[in-house]
Amino acid sequence: AAMLRALRRCRPGPVPLPALAAALGPGPVPGLCPGWSPRAVPARGRKTRHDPPAKSKAGRVKLPPPVDPEELLVVLERYRQHRLVLSALRAEFRAEVLQKKREERLAAEGSVEELEEHRRLMAWNDEENARQRARREERARKEEEEQKRRKLEIAEKQAKKMEAFMEEKEKEVLQLQEEAKNFITPENLEARIQECLDSPRNYNFAIDRDGRIVKRTVLS
Amino acid sequence: MPMKGRFPVRRTLQYLSQGDVVFKSSVKVMTVNYNTAGELSEGARKFVFFNIPQIQYKNPWVQIMLFRNMTPSPFLRFYLDNGEQVLVDVEDKTNKEITEHVKKILGKSKEMLEKEERERKKLSNPATFGPKKYHLRECMCEIEGQVPCPAFVPLPKEMRGKYKAAMKNEA
Numbered sequence: 013a014a015m016l017r018a019l020r021r022c023r024p025g026p027v028p029l030p031a032l033a034a035a036l037g038p039g040p041v042p043g044l045c046p047g048w049s050p051r052a053v054p055a056r057g058r059k060t061r062h063d064p065p066a067k068s069k070a071g072r073v074k075l076p077p078p079v080d081p082e083e084l085l086v087v088l089e090r091y092r093q094h095r096l097v098l099s100a101l102r103a104e105f106r107a108e109v110l111q112k113k114r115e116e117r118l119a120a121e122g123s124v125e126e127l128e129e130h131r132r133l134m135a136w137n138d139e140e141n142a143r144q145r146a147r148r149e150e151r152a153r154k155e156e157e158e159q160k161r162r163k164l165e166i167a168e169k170q171a172k173k174m175e176a177f178m179e180e181k182e183k184e185v186l187q188l189q190e191e192a193k194n195f196i197t198p199e200n201l202e203a204r205i206q207e208c209l210d211s212p213r214n215y216n217f218a219i220d221r222d223g224r225i226v227k228r229t230v231l232s
Numbered sequence: 233m234p235m236k237g238r239f240p241v242r243r244t245l246q247y248l249s250q251g252d253v254v255f256k257s258s259v260k261v262m263t264v265n266y267n268t269a270g271e272l273s274e275g276a277r278k279f280v281f282f283n284i285p286q287i288q289y290k291n292p293w294v295q296i297m298l299f300r301n302m303t304p305s306p307f308l309r310f311y312l313d314n315g316e317q318v319l320v321d322v323e324d325k326t327n328k329e330i331t332e333h334v335k336k337i338l339g340k341s342k343e344m345l346e347k348e349e350r351e352r353k354k355l356s357n358p359a360t361f362g363p364k365k366y367h368l369r370e371c372m373c374e375i376e377g378q379v380p381c382p383a384f385v386p387l388p389k390e391m392r393g394k395y396k397a398a399m400k401n402e403a
Contacts, residue, residue: 144321
């Protein structure tokens, strides 16, 4: 038959339901049970789980507490309804709180004045950027001018240097040309030799401490 | 204990809590592009060195990223949660000017901060006592004007249970 699982042990069977003398309060081991438990709770006490049970417990049959089926049904039904109502209330309150929070957040963020303020600040920021850009362009322009001026100066200096150099070279060339007139060429070789032989030069001279030259010896 | 870094004062709580830039809740990411060399980037460098720790301390949920030597001029970029990007040019500005600018455009105003402070105060009542995590005082005995803790000052006889029981037994 359709029976609740909890009632299965209540059917008549080989094992009689012993009248469990109610040992209310702390169970088999008084020292260890938590104070709030109404019935016996399995607690280990002295032995570990690997120790064998005592000889006096050899024929012991542990039975669950007896259950009145009608009472059980009633109690379960009541609990079901209670829990249903409670969880519904909780869900209701939770939803309400979330809704309130969401509304508050939206109100705080998306209010018109705030958006307006934001837009104003962004506009101000754009202006500031524009000003910065103007300043930067000004700076860049000045830099360019500076560069150009410097380049011009350098070019001028270079030109001057080139001119000076050219002048030097010109002078040298002219000097060379002048000297070229007195060069000894194969044509006037004979003439020059004759000239030199005709005009003997006297290198015999003495020099005193003041640098004056004294020429006394006569060329013979 | 040795101090770490060139300006260890940046690591002190007092310095960090002196930062006054608290971003609005819509700012999610802050990006700083700056150069490690150059006169014009000097303000940005100082900003990164001195002011960013303060900002991060006050805004732990804002992501701050630094990019070095990627662009010729330094700038800040803020990414808001509605997709908007705010560009701030910081070339040739001192770090103080930069913080002022940022505070003006994206920082919470003083009134807003005070309002939030007041809201927070409303949540907890300083008069209650309980666990240290939630309250200022743990036991009634710590409150001024109340009976002091019997651990330090013994209770007068009349308040003690054993005296009262003795009296009852006598009577």
